Amino acid sequence: MKREKNAILAVSYGSSLAAAREKTIDIIEKELADAFPDRKLYCAWTSEFMRKRAKEQDGLSVPNLTEVIDQMRKDGIEDVVAEPIFVACASEYQKVIDAFEQSADAFSQVRIGMPLLGSDEDLKTVATLLPKLEEKLSPEDAMVFMAHGSSSAPESNQIFVDLSDELKRQRLSNVMIGTIDGSPGFDFIPKTLHGMQPEKVILMPFLLTAGAHVIRDMSSDREGSWKNLLEAEGFQVEAVPKGIAEYEEIREIFVRHALDAR
Numbered sequence: 001m002k003r004e005k006n007a008i009l010a011v012s013y014g015s016s017l018a019a020a021r022e023k024t025i026d027i028i029e030k031e032l033a034d035a036f037p038d039r040k041l042y043c044a045w046t047s048e049f050m051r052k053r054a055k056e057q058d059g060l061s062v063p064n065l066t067e068v069i070d071q072m073r074k075d076g077i078e079d080v081v082a083e084p085i086f087v088a089c090a091s092e093y094q095k096v097i098d099a100f101e102q103s104a105d106a107f108s109q110v111r112i113g114m115p116l117l118g119s120d121e122d123l124k125t126v127a128t129l130l131p132k133l134e135e136k137l138s139p140e141d142a143m144v145f146m147a148h149g150s151s152s153a154p155e156s157n158q159i160f161v162d163l164s165d166e167l168k169r170q171r172l173s174n175v176m177i178g179t180i181d182g183s184p185g186f187d188f189i190p191k192t193l194h195g196m197q198p199e200k201v202i203l204m205p206f207l208l209t210a211g212a213h214v215i216r217d218m219s220s221d222r223e224g225s226w227k228n229l230l231e232a233e234g235f236q237v238e239a240v241p242k243g244i245a246e247y248e249e250i251r252e253i254f255v256r257h258a259l260d261a262r
Helices: 018-023 027-033 049-059 065-074 090-099 121-132 153-170 186-198 212-218 226-232 248-261
Strands: 006-012 039-043 079-085 109-110 140-149 176-181 199-204 238-241
Touching: 006 027, 018 027, 018 049, 018 109, 027 039, 027 079, 027 248, 039 049, 065 090, 065 140, 079 090, 079 176, 079 248, 090 109, 090 121, 121 140, 121 153, 121 248, 140 186, 140 212, 140 226, 153 176, 176 186, 186 226, 199 212, 199 226, 212 226
Parallel strands: 006 039, 006 079, 079 109, 140 176, 140 199, 199 238
Antiparallel strands: none
């Protein structure tokens, strides 16, 4: 089949911060395009809020799923590989599945890749990677990851519990993950750290991009930020405001999932 009829679609939540996009979403899109030279690259964001903000702030127009599917249909695309650039098989991932199911007659073939934590094997891979992302974690230090989470859809937080369990299986007891919203939350982290007495706490986001949540909720000087809360507990904290998609090892997982979906 000719390239003009093949597409690789990168679907992300989006980001209103140009600097964050350039280090994460933009790079993943390019890496997907490079991995699929026989396919035309299309991109879409699932967040209407992020689409609106990017348009207002930067004049950037990014289609949503309905719009990109319509455009691919108009362009004569017949075969689509879609890679969702999300953490888990939660609500945003379901939007991708629903959008293509509602347009089932638009293409001859559609295959959808898995998100970052789409399988047990992914959990093992990511758990192994986490303590090595910035620099190899010293046994005397601890690493804390801040995930977003959801109190309105608590079942989606199970993936962070599963990842925590995998870290324990790999005996990475000085690496832990909490959530901004819903369980497991933050409260268990200081208690766990007091039991460990680490020399330093490396604080990082378990978010693909370092957007507003990272700036406001993790590393800012405002009251209630995780950095301030941990320092108030007496810990030396090194905040690393980098989205995990800034790391090549994480981005490679998305590319691999897209290739596996072919």
